[in-house]
Amino acid sequence: MTTDSQTEAGTGLQFPTGFLFGAATAAYQVEGAATVGGRGPSIWDTFAHTPGRVLGGETGDVAIEHHQRYREDVALMADLGLQAYRFSISWPRVQPDGSGALNTAGVDFYSRLIDELLAAGIEPWPTLYHWDLPQPLEDAGGWPERDTAERFADYAGAITAVLGDRVRQWTTLNEPWCSAFLGYGSGVHAPGRTDPAAAVRAGHHLMLGHGLAAGRLKAGGHKVGVTINLYDVLPVSDRDVDLDAARRIDGLQNRFFLDPVLLGSYPADVIEDLAEVTDFAHVQDGDLAVISTPLDMLGVNYYSRHVVTGEAGGGDDGHGGSGGASPWPGSEQVGFVKGDLPLTAMGWEIHAEGLTSVLERVATQYPSVPLYVTENGAAFPDVPDADGLVRDPDRISYLDGHLRACQAAIDLGVPLHGYFCWSLFDNFEWSWGYSRRFGLVYVDYETQTRTPKSSAYWYGDLIRGRLTP
Numbered sequence: 016m017t018t019d020s021q022t023e024a025g026t027g028l029q030f031p032t033g034f035l036f037g038a039a040t041a042a043y044q045v046e047g048a049a050t051v052g053g054r055g056p057s058i059w060d061t062f063a064h065t066p067g068r069v070l071g072g073e074t075g076d077v078a079i080e081h082h083q084r085y086r087e088d089v090a091l092m093a094d095l096g097l098q099a100y101r102f103s104i105s106w107p108r109v110q111p112d113g114s115g116a117l118n119t120a121g122v123d124f125y126s127r128l129i130d131e132l133l134a135a136g137i138e139p140w141p142t143l144y145h146w147d148l149p150q151p152l153e154d155a156g157g158w159p160e161r162d163t164a165e166r167f168a169d170y171a172g173a174i175t176a177v178l179g180d181r182v183r184q185w186t187t188l189n190e191p192w193c194s195a196f197l198g199y200g201s202g203v204h205a206p207g208r209t210d211p212a213a214a215v216r217a218g219h220h221l222m223l224g225h226g227l228a229a230g231r232l233k234a235g236g237h238k239v240g241v242t243i244n245l246y247d248v249l250p251v252s253d254r255d256v257d258l259d260a261a262r263r264i265d266g267l268q269n270r271f272f273l274d275p276v277l278l279g280s281y282p283a284d285v286i287e288d289l290a291e292v293t294d295f296a297h298v299q300d301g302d303l304a305v306i307s308t309p310l311d312m313l314g315v316n317y318y319s320r321h322v323v324t325g326e327a328g329g330g331d332d333g334h335g336g337s338g339g340a341s342p343w344p345g346s347e348q349v350g351f352v353k354g355d356l357p358l359t360a361m362g363w364e365i366h367a368e369g370l371t372s373v374l375e376r377v378a379t380q381y382p383s384v385p386l387y388v389t390e391n392g393a394a395f396p397d398v399p400d401a402d403g404l405v406r407d408p409d410r411i412s413y414l415d416g417h418l419r420a421c422q423a424a425i426d427l428g429v430p431l432h433g434y435f436c437w438s439l440f441d442n443f444e445w446s447w448g449y450s451r452r453f454g455l456v457y458v459d460y461e462t463q464t465r466t467p468k469s470s471a472y473w474y475g476d477l478i479r480g481r482l483t484p
Protein backbone atom coordinates (compact mmCIF):
# COMPACT_ATOMS: atom_id res chain seq x y z
CA MET A 16 0.00 0.00 0.00
CA THR A 17 1.35 3.46 -0.86
CA THR A 18 1.64 6.35 1.54
CA ASP A 19 -0.96 8.27 -0.48
CA SER A 20 -3.64 5.64 -0.13
CA GLN A 21 -2.77 5.25 3.57
CA THR A 22 -3.75 8.81 4.22
CA GLU A 23 -7.08 8.07 2.58
CA ALA A 24 -7.81 5.00 4.66
CA GLY A 25 -10.81 5.67 6.82
CA THR A 26 -12.16 8.62 4.84
CA GLY A 27 -15.87 8.44 4.25
CA LEU A 28 -16.37 5.80 6.93
CA GLN A 29 -19.32 6.81 9.03
CA PHE A 30 -21.08 4.73 11.65
CA PRO A 31 -24.40 5.28 13.41
CA THR A 32 -24.43 7.29 16.62
CA GLY A 33 -23.73 4.99 19.54
CA PHE A 34 -21.75 2.49 17.46
CA LEU A 35 -19.16 1.09 19.87
CA PHE A 36 -15.47 0.95 18.94
CA GLY A 37 -13.16 -1.16 21.03
CA ALA A 38 -10.27 -3.57 21.04
CA ALA A 39 -9.90 -7.06 22.48
CA THR A 40 -7.50 -9.30 24.36
CA ALA A 41 -7.86 -12.58 26.26
CA ALA A 42 -6.60 -13.51 29.71
CA TYR A 43 -4.07 -16.23 28.90
CA GLN A 44 -2.68 -14.25 25.98
CA VAL A 45 -1.84 -11.11 27.96
CA GLU A 46 -2.03 -11.44 31.73
CA GLY A 47 1.00 -13.49 32.76
CA ALA A 48 1.14 -13.78 36.57
CA ALA A 49 0.40 -17.46 36.13
CA THR A 50 0.78 -18.34 39.81
CA VAL A 51 0.06 -14.98 41.43
CA GLY A 52 -2.74 -14.60 43.97
CA GLY A 53 -3.71 -18.24 44.07
CA ARG A 54 -4.39 -18.65 40.33
CA GLY A 55 -4.57 -22.33 39.46
CA PRO A 56 -3.34 -23.99 36.27
CA SER A 57 -5.52 -24.01 33.17
CA ILE A 58 -5.37 -26.40 30.23
CA TRP A 59 -3.33 -23.77 28.41
CA ASP A 60 -0.66 -23.76 31.14
CA THR A 61 -0.39 -27.51 30.90
CA PHE A 62 -0.43 -27.54 27.09
CA ALA A 63 2.12 -24.74 26.68
CA HIS A 64 4.45 -26.43 29.16
CA THR A 65 4.29 -29.69 27.19
CA PRO A 66 7.27 -29.85 24.81
CA GLY A 67 6.36 -29.61 21.14
CA ARG A 68 2.92 -28.07 21.61
CA VAL A 69 3.72 -24.37 21.19
CA LEU A 70 6.20 -22.92 18.72
CA GLY A 71 9.53 -22.27 20.43
CA GLY A 72 8.26 -23.79 23.68
CA GLU A 73 6.75 -20.43 24.62
CA THR A 74 4.12 -20.06 27.35
CA GLY A 75 1.77 -17.46 28.81
CA ASP A 76 3.57 -17.50 32.17
CA VAL A 77 4.66 -13.89 31.75
CA ALA A 78 2.89 -12.87 28.52
CA ILE A 79 2.75 -9.06 28.41
CA GLU A 80 2.33 -8.63 32.17
CA HIS A 81 -1.13 -7.11 31.77
CA HIS A 82 -2.03 -8.36 35.26
CA GLN A 83 0.69 -6.18 36.71
CA ARG A 84 0.53 -3.32 34.19
CA TYR A 85 -3.24 -2.95 33.77
CA ARG A 86 -3.28 0.68 34.99
CA GLU A 87 -0.70 1.74 32.42
CA ASP A 88 -2.60 -0.29 29.81
CA VAL A 89 -5.95 1.34 30.57
CA ALA A 90 -4.29 4.77 30.38
CA LEU A 91 -3.00 3.83 26.94
CA MET A 92 -6.48 2.73 25.86
CA ALA A 93 -7.83 6.10 26.96
CA ASP A 94 -5.08 7.94 25.05
CA LEU A 95 -5.98 6.02 21.93
CA GLY A 96 -9.65 6.88 22.33
CA LEU A 97 -11.05 3.37 22.78
CA GLN A 98 -14.68 3.29 23.88
CA ALA A 99 -14.71 -0.32 25.07
CA TYR A 100 -12.23 -3.00 26.14
CA ARG A 101 -13.06 -6.64 25.51
CA PHE A 102 -11.06 -8.83 27.89
CA SER A 103 -11.63 -12.25 29.32
CA ILE A 104 -11.82 -13.43 32.89
CA SER A 105 -9.46 -16.27 33.66
CA TRP A 106 -11.65 -18.93 35.27
CA PRO A 107 -8.66 -20.54 37.10
CA ARG A 108 -7.70 -17.13 38.51
CA VAL A 109 -11.09 -16.60 40.09
CA GLN A 110 -12.00 -20.25 40.83
CA PRO A 111 -8.78 -22.28 40.74
CA ASP A 112 -10.37 -25.72 40.96
CA GLY A 113 -13.25 -24.92 38.64
CA SER A 114 -15.74 -25.30 41.47
CA GLY A 115 -16.37 -24.03 44.99
CA ALA A 116 -15.77 -20.62 46.49
CA LEU A 117 -14.33 -17.78 44.44
CA ASN A 118 -10.71 -16.78 45.00
CA THR A 119 -10.84 -13.26 46.40
CA ALA A 120 -7.42 -12.19 45.12
CA GLY A 121 -8.37 -13.24 41.60
CA VAL A 122 -11.74 -11.52 41.70
CA ASP A 123 -10.12 -8.34 43.04
CA PHE A 124 -7.95 -8.06 39.96
CA TYR A 125 -10.97 -7.94 37.64
CA SER A 126 -12.79 -5.64 40.02
CA ARG A 127 -9.89 -3.20 39.92
CA LEU A 128 -9.56 -3.52 36.15
CA ILE A 129 -13.26 -2.75 35.70
CA ASP A 130 -13.08 0.24 38.03
CA GLU A 131 -10.02 1.55 36.21
CA LEU A 132 -11.81 1.23 32.86
CA LEU A 133 -14.95 2.94 34.09
CA ALA A 134 -12.91 5.78 35.59
CA ALA A 135 -11.27 6.24 32.18
CA GLY A 136 -14.67 6.29 30.43
CA ILE A 137 -14.07 2.91 28.76
CA GLU A 138 -16.78 0.27 28.76
CA PRO A 139 -15.70 -3.10 30.20
CA TRP A 140 -16.79 -5.92 27.88
CA PRO A 141 -15.88 -9.17 29.65
CA THR A 142 -15.94 -12.69 28.28
CA LEU A 143 -16.27 -15.50 30.80
CA TYR A 144 -14.42 -18.18 28.88
CA HIS A 145 -11.63 -17.64 26.37
CA TRP A 146 -10.27 -21.20 26.35
CA ASP A 147 -8.55 -21.47 29.75
CA LEU A 148 -10.41 -24.33 31.42
CA PRO A 149 -9.20 -25.01 34.99
CA GLN A 150 -6.95 -28.09 34.72
CA PRO A 151 -8.83 -30.01 37.44
CA LEU A 152 -11.94 -29.94 35.23
CA GLU A 153 -9.99 -31.35 32.28
CA ASP A 154 -8.63 -34.02 34.62
CA ALA A 155 -12.25 -34.91 35.33
CA GLY A 156 -12.93 -35.27 31.58
CA GLY A 157 -13.12 -31.71 30.31
CA TRP A 158 -15.73 -30.35 27.88
CA PRO A 159 -16.66 -33.77 26.48
CA GLU A 160 -18.24 -34.36 29.92
CA ARG A 161 -21.63 -32.88 30.67
CA ASP A 162 -20.64 -31.86 34.19
CA THR A 163 -18.23 -29.25 32.83
CA ALA A 164 -21.25 -27.32 31.50
CA GLU A 165 -22.75 -27.27 35.01
CA ARG A 166 -19.44 -26.14 36.50
CA PHE A 167 -19.26 -23.32 33.94
CA ALA A 168 -22.78 -22.14 34.79
CA ASP A 169 -21.92 -22.09 38.51
CA TYR A 170 -18.78 -20.08 37.85
CA ALA A 171 -20.69 -17.70 35.57
CA GLY A 172 -23.41 -17.17 38.17
CA ALA A 173 -20.89 -16.55 40.94
CA ILE A 174 -18.61 -14.13 39.12
CA THR A 175 -21.41 -12.07 37.56
CA ALA A 176 -23.01 -11.73 40.98
CA VAL A 177 -19.82 -10.04 42.19
CA LEU A 178 -18.86 -7.96 39.16
CA GLY A 179 -22.18 -7.55 37.38
CA ASP A 180 -23.15 -4.22 38.92
CA ARG A 181 -20.51 -2.53 36.75
CA VAL A 182 -20.90 -4.48 33.49
CA ARG A 183 -23.57 -3.73 30.87
CA GLN A 184 -23.03 -6.75 28.64
CA TRP A 185 -21.59 -10.17 29.41
CA THR A 186 -20.30 -12.74 26.93
CA THR A 187 -20.24 -16.38 27.93
CA LEU A 188 -17.90 -18.12 25.48
CA ASN A 189 -15.35 -17.09 22.93
CA GLU A 190 -15.31 -19.23 19.77
CA PRO A 191 -16.60 -22.61 20.94
CA TRP A 192 -15.54 -24.01 17.54
CA CYS A 193 -11.88 -23.58 18.54
CA SER A 194 -12.38 -24.98 22.05
CA ALA A 195 -14.13 -28.06 20.69
CA PHE A 196 -12.60 -28.81 17.31
CA LEU A 197 -9.04 -27.52 17.78
CA GLY A 198 -8.88 -28.56 21.43
CA TYR A 199 -10.35 -32.06 21.18
CA GLY A 200 -10.33 -32.74 17.40
CA SER A 201 -7.09 -31.66 15.74
CA GLY A 202 -5.32 -31.17 19.07
CA VAL A 203 -3.50 -28.01 17.98
CA HIS A 204 -5.03 -26.21 20.94
CA ALA A 205 -5.28 -27.22 24.60
CA PRO A 206 -5.96 -29.79 25.88
CA GLY A 207 -4.49 -31.30 22.70
CA ARG A 208 -6.75 -34.31 22.37
CA THR A 209 -7.48 -35.89 18.98
CA ASP A 210 -10.79 -37.64 19.37
CA PRO A 211 -13.51 -36.61 16.88
CA ALA A 212 -16.41 -37.91 18.98
CA ALA A 213 -15.08 -36.07 22.02
CA ALA A 214 -14.81 -32.90 19.92
CA VAL A 215 -18.49 -33.08 18.95
CA ARG A 216 -19.51 -33.74 22.56
CA ALA A 217 -17.31 -30.85 23.69
CA GLY A 218 -19.09 -28.57 21.20
CA HIS A 219 -22.44 -29.55 22.64
CA HIS A 220 -21.39 -29.13 26.26
CA LEU A 221 -19.81 -25.76 25.55
CA MET A 222 -23.14 -24.62 24.12
CA LEU A 223 -25.00 -26.19 27.03
CA GLY A 224 -22.68 -24.37 29.43
CA HIS A 225 -23.43 -21.17 27.56
CA GLY A 226 -27.19 -21.79 27.78
CA LEU A 227 -27.13 -22.69 31.47
CA ALA A 228 -24.98 -19.64 32.20
CA ALA A 229 -27.32 -17.47 30.12
CA GLY A 230 -30.22 -18.58 32.30
CA ARG A 231 -28.32 -17.69 35.49
CA LEU A 232 -27.25 -14.32 34.12
CA LYS A 233 -30.73 -13.40 32.98
CA ALA A 234 -32.19 -14.41 36.32
CA GLY A 235 -29.66 -12.05 37.91
CA GLY A 236 -30.78 -9.20 35.64
CA HIS A 237 -27.69 -9.27 33.42
CA LYS A 238 -27.43 -9.06 29.65
CA VAL A 239 -25.88 -12.04 27.96
CA GLY A 240 -24.29 -12.85 24.63
CA VAL A 241 -21.92 -15.34 23.08
CA THR A 242 -19.11 -14.94 20.55
CA ILE A 243 -18.85 -17.33 17.61
CA ASN A 244 -16.18 -17.40 14.89
CA LEU A 245 -17.77 -17.39 11.47
CA TYR A 246 -16.22 -17.92 8.05
CA ASP A 247 -17.42 -17.16 4.56
CA VAL A 248 -17.25 -20.70 3.14
CA LEU A 249 -17.06 -20.95 -0.63
CA PRO A 250 -16.77 -23.92 -3.00
CA VAL A 251 -13.76 -23.80 -5.34
CA SER A 252 -16.06 -24.63 -8.28
CA ASP A 253 -19.75 -25.29 -8.85
CA ARG A 254 -19.18 -29.02 -9.28
CA ASP A 255 -21.36 -31.07 -6.94
CA VAL A 256 -18.38 -32.46 -5.06
CA ASP A 257 -17.15 -28.95 -4.21
CA LEU A 258 -20.62 -27.63 -3.40
CA ASP A 259 -21.03 -30.52 -1.00
CA ALA A 260 -17.65 -29.81 0.60
CA ALA A 261 -18.72 -26.20 1.16
CA ARG A 262 -22.00 -27.34 2.70
CA ARG A 263 -20.12 -29.64 5.09
CA ILE A 264 -17.57 -27.09 6.23
CA ASP A 265 -20.21 -24.37 6.56
CA GLY A 266 -22.17 -26.89 8.62
CA LEU A 267 -19.35 -27.64 11.05
CA GLN A 268 -17.88 -24.15 11.22
CA ASN A 269 -20.95 -21.95 11.26
CA ARG A 270 -24.30 -23.78 11.51
CA PHE A 271 -23.17 -26.30 14.17
CA PHE A 272 -23.22 -23.33 16.56
CA LEU A 273 -25.61 -20.79 15.01
CA ASP A 274 -28.51 -23.23 14.67
CA PRO A 275 -28.60 -24.55 18.26
CA VAL A 276 -27.94 -21.12 19.78
CA LEU A 277 -30.34 -19.11 17.62
CA LEU A 278 -32.85 -21.68 16.33
CA GLY A 279 -32.77 -24.34 19.07
CA SER A 280 -31.91 -27.25 16.76
CA TYR A 281 -28.92 -28.97 15.19
CA PRO A 282 -28.78 -28.84 11.37
CA ALA A 283 -30.04 -32.19 10.05
CA ASP A 284 -27.33 -32.44 7.37
CA VAL A 285 -24.58 -31.97 9.97
CA ILE A 286 -26.04 -34.73 12.15
CA GLU A 287 -25.98 -36.94 9.05
CA ASP A 288 -22.40 -35.95 8.14
CA LEU A 289 -21.35 -36.91 11.68
CA ALA A 290 -23.21 -40.24 11.74
CA GLU A 291 -19.98 -42.27 11.66
CA VAL A 292 -18.54 -40.18 14.48
CA THR A 293 -21.38 -39.94 17.00
CA ASP A 294 -25.04 -40.78 17.45
CA PHE A 295 -25.68 -37.55 19.39
CA ALA A 296 -26.83 -39.60 22.40
CA HIS A 297 -25.10 -36.96 24.54
CA VAL A 298 -27.88 -34.49 23.65
CA GLN A 299 -30.58 -34.73 26.31
CA ASP A 300 -34.19 -33.62 26.21
CA GLY A 301 -34.42 -29.94 26.93
CA ASP A 302 -30.78 -29.14 26.11
CA LEU A 303 -31.59 -27.26 22.94
CA ALA A 304 -34.21 -25.14 24.68
CA VAL A 305 -31.54 -24.17 27.23
CA ILE A 306 -28.93 -23.53 24.52
CA SER A 307 -31.32 -21.24 22.62
CA THR A 308 -32.06 -18.98 25.61
CA PRO A 309 -32.70 -15.63 23.88
CA LEU A 310 -29.57 -13.50 23.55
CA ASP A 311 -29.03 -9.80 24.08
CA MET A 312 -26.20 -9.82 21.57
CA LEU A 313 -24.31 -12.16 19.28
CA GLY A 314 -20.59 -11.55 18.89
CA VAL A 315 -19.11 -12.41 15.50
CA ASN A 316 -15.38 -13.01 15.14
CA TYR A 317 -14.26 -12.81 11.53
CA TYR A 318 -10.81 -13.15 10.01
CA SER A 319 -10.95 -14.87 6.63
CA ARG A 320 -12.75 -17.19 4.26
CA HIS A 321 -12.51 -20.90 3.53
CA VAL A 322 -12.40 -21.97 -0.11
CA VAL A 323 -12.95 -25.71 -0.18
CA THR A 324 -12.79 -28.67 -2.52
CA GLY A 325 -14.27 -32.13 -2.10
CA GLU A 326 -11.41 -33.67 -4.03
CA ALA A 327 -8.01 -34.64 -2.78
CA GLY A 328 -5.30 -32.10 -3.37
CA GLY A 329 -6.41 -29.32 -1.08
CA GLY A 330 -4.32 -28.15 1.85
CA ASP A 331 -5.11 -27.47 5.51
CA ASP A 332 -7.47 -24.86 6.89
CA GLY A 333 -4.86 -22.42 8.16
CA HIS A 334 -5.06 -23.48 11.81
CA GLY A 335 -1.91 -25.56 11.65
CA GLY A 336 -1.72 -29.30 12.01
CA SER A 337 -1.88 -30.29 8.34
CA GLY A 338 -1.11 -33.96 8.02
CA GLY A 339 -2.19 -34.52 11.61
CA ALA A 340 -5.65 -35.09 13.03
CA SER A 341 -8.45 -33.11 11.41
CA PRO A 342 -10.59 -30.50 13.14
CA TRP A 343 -13.40 -31.46 10.73
CA PRO A 344 -14.92 -34.71 12.04
CA GLY A 345 -16.61 -36.74 9.33
CA SER A 346 -15.30 -34.39 6.63
CA GLU A 347 -11.62 -35.31 6.45
CA GLN A 348 -11.85 -35.65 2.68
CA VAL A 349 -12.39 -31.90 2.29
CA GLY A 350 -9.40 -29.84 1.21
CA PHE A 351 -8.76 -26.12 1.59
CA VAL A 352 -7.59 -24.06 -1.36
CA LYS A 353 -5.88 -20.68 -1.43
CA GLY A 354 -7.10 -18.24 -4.03
CA ASP A 355 -5.09 -15.29 -5.27
CA LEU A 356 -5.90 -12.95 -2.41
CA PRO A 357 -3.17 -11.36 -0.29
CA LEU A 358 -2.32 -13.27 2.89
CA THR A 359 -1.61 -12.17 6.45
CA ALA A 360 1.32 -13.53 8.45
CA MET A 361 -0.99 -16.36 9.55
CA GLY A 362 -1.36 -17.37 5.90
CA TRP A 363 -5.03 -16.34 6.07
CA GLU A 364 -6.56 -14.78 2.95
CA ILE A 365 -7.67 -11.17 3.27
CA HIS A 366 -11.29 -11.15 2.18
CA ALA A 367 -13.17 -8.19 3.63
CA GLU A 368 -16.35 -8.77 1.58
CA GLY A 369 -16.79 -12.02 3.47
CA LEU A 370 -17.47 -10.05 6.62
CA THR A 371 -20.44 -8.35 4.96
CA SER A 372 -21.65 -11.77 3.79
CA VAL A 373 -21.48 -13.44 7.20
CA LEU A 374 -23.16 -10.52 8.95
CA GLU A 375 -25.90 -10.35 6.35
CA ARG A 376 -26.38 -14.10 6.53
CA VAL A 377 -26.85 -14.06 10.30
CA ALA A 378 -29.23 -11.13 10.04
CA THR A 379 -31.39 -12.76 7.38
CA GLN A 380 -31.30 -16.48 8.22
CA TYR A 381 -31.62 -16.27 11.99
CA PRO A 382 -33.95 -14.48 14.40
CA SER A 383 -33.00 -10.87 14.87
CA VAL A 384 -30.37 -10.27 17.51
CA PRO A 385 -28.09 -7.25 17.99
CA LEU A 386 -24.71 -8.05 16.44
CA TYR A 387 -21.20 -6.94 17.36
CA VAL A 388 -17.97 -7.80 15.59
CA THR A 389 -16.06 -8.92 18.68
CA GLU A 390 -12.80 -9.76 16.86
CA ASN A 391 -11.30 -8.78 13.54
CA GLY A 392 -7.70 -8.04 12.74
CA ALA A 393 -4.50 -9.32 11.20
CA ALA A 394 -0.97 -10.43 11.99
CA PHE A 395 1.90 -8.88 10.09
CA PRO A 396 5.66 -9.02 10.71
CA ASP A 397 5.85 -5.62 12.41
CA VAL A 398 9.29 -4.22 13.16
CA PRO A 399 10.12 -0.90 14.79
CA ASP A 400 11.93 1.59 12.53
CA ALA A 401 15.30 3.05 13.47
CA ASP A 402 13.32 6.01 14.85
CA GLY A 403 11.30 3.66 17.07
CA LEU A 404 8.04 4.02 15.15
CA VAL A 405 6.11 0.94 14.10
CA ARG A 406 4.56 1.57 10.70
CA ASP A 407 1.95 -1.01 9.75
CA PRO A 408 0.19 0.16 6.59
CA ASP A 409 -1.00 -3.38 5.81
CA ARG A 410 -2.93 -3.53 9.09
CA ILE A 411 -4.49 -0.10 8.43
CA SER A 412 -5.55 -1.34 5.03
CA TYR A 413 -6.97 -4.56 6.54
CA LEU A 414 -8.95 -2.67 9.18
CA ASP A 415 -10.14 -0.06 6.70
CA GLY A 416 -11.41 -2.77 4.36
CA HIS A 417 -13.20 -4.66 7.09
CA LEU A 418 -14.74 -1.54 8.60
CA ARG A 419 -16.06 -0.69 5.13
CA ALA A 420 -17.50 -4.21 5.05
CA CYS A 421 -19.24 -3.47 8.38
CA GLN A 422 -20.60 -0.24 6.96
CA ALA A 423 -21.88 -2.10 3.90
CA ALA A 424 -23.67 -4.58 6.21
CA ILE A 425 -25.28 -1.74 8.15
CA ASP A 426 -26.39 -0.17 4.86
CA LEU A 427 -28.07 -3.49 4.05
CA GLY A 428 -30.02 -3.28 7.31
CA VAL A 429 -27.85 -5.56 9.49
CA PRO A 430 -28.26 -4.62 13.19
CA LEU A 431 -24.53 -4.21 13.82
CA HIS A 432 -23.77 -2.11 16.90
CA GLY A 433 -20.05 -2.27 17.45
CA TYR A 434 -16.62 -3.44 16.37
CA PHE A 435 -13.64 -4.70 18.40
CA CYS A 436 -10.24 -4.94 16.81
CA TRP A 437 -8.13 -8.02 17.59
CA SER A 438 -5.93 -7.22 19.27
CA LEU A 439 -5.14 -4.22 21.40
CA PHE A 440 -1.64 -5.62 22.04
CA ASP A 441 0.78 -8.05 20.46
CA ASN A 442 0.44 -11.15 22.62
CA PHE A 443 0.70 -14.92 23.01
CA GLU A 444 -0.90 -16.26 19.83
CA TRP A 445 -1.71 -19.76 21.12
CA SER A 446 0.25 -22.51 19.39
CA TRP A 447 2.20 -19.85 17.46
CA GLY A 448 3.65 -18.44 20.69
CA TYR A 449 4.80 -14.82 20.38
CA SER A 450 5.74 -15.21 16.71
CA ARG A 451 2.59 -13.63 15.30
CA ARG A 452 1.83 -9.99 16.05
CA PHE A 453 -1.83 -8.93 15.89
CA GLY A 454 -1.60 -5.81 18.05
CA LEU A 455 -2.51 -2.20 17.43
CA VAL A 456 0.21 -1.72 20.02
CA TYR A 457 3.66 -3.22 19.58
CA VAL A 458 5.08 -5.01 22.60
CA ASP A 459 8.82 -5.46 23.09
CA TYR A 460 8.80 -8.77 24.94
CA GLU A 461 12.22 -8.16 26.49
CA THR A 462 11.37 -4.85 28.13
CA GLN A 463 7.53 -5.02 28.03
CA THR A 464 7.54 -1.57 26.45
CA ARG A 465 4.32 -0.74 24.64
CA THR A 466 4.55 1.30 21.41
CA PRO A 467 1.36 2.16 19.55
CA LYS A 468 1.73 1.25 15.87
CA SER A 469 0.49 3.64 13.17
CA SER A 470 -2.69 1.56 13.06
CA ALA A 471 -3.42 2.43 16.70
CA TYR A 472 -3.25 6.16 15.96
CA TRP A 473 -5.28 5.65 12.79
CA TYR A 474 -7.96 3.70 14.70
CA GLY A 475 -8.05 6.37 17.42
CA ASP A 476 -8.54 9.07 14.81
CA LEU A 477 -11.31 7.04 13.19
CA ILE A 478 -13.07 6.66 16.55
CA ARG A 479 -12.80 10.37 17.23
CA GLY A 480 -14.27 11.11 13.82
CA ARG A 481 -11.11 12.82 12.60
CA LEU A 482 -10.83 10.83 9.39
CA THR A 483 -14.22 11.76 8.04
CA PRO A 484 -14.53 15.24 6.62
Ligand code: FCB
Pocket residue numbers: 041044189190193244316390437444445453
Ligand atom coordinates in the same frame (compact mmCIF):
# COMPACT_ATOMS: atom_id res chain seq x y z
C1 FCB B 1 -9.14 -15.98 17.50
C2 FCB B 1 -8.99 -16.00 19.01
C3 FCB B 1 -8.06 -14.93 19.55
C4 FCB B 1 -6.86 -14.73 18.65
C5 FCB B 1 -7.28 -14.57 17.21
C6 FCB B 1 -6.14 -14.33 16.25
O1 FCB B 1 -9.52 -17.24 17.08
O2 FCB B 1 -10.25 -15.82 19.63
O3 FCB B 1 -7.71 -15.29 20.85
O4 FCB B 1 -5.96 -15.73 18.83
O5 FCB B 1 -8.00 -15.68 16.79
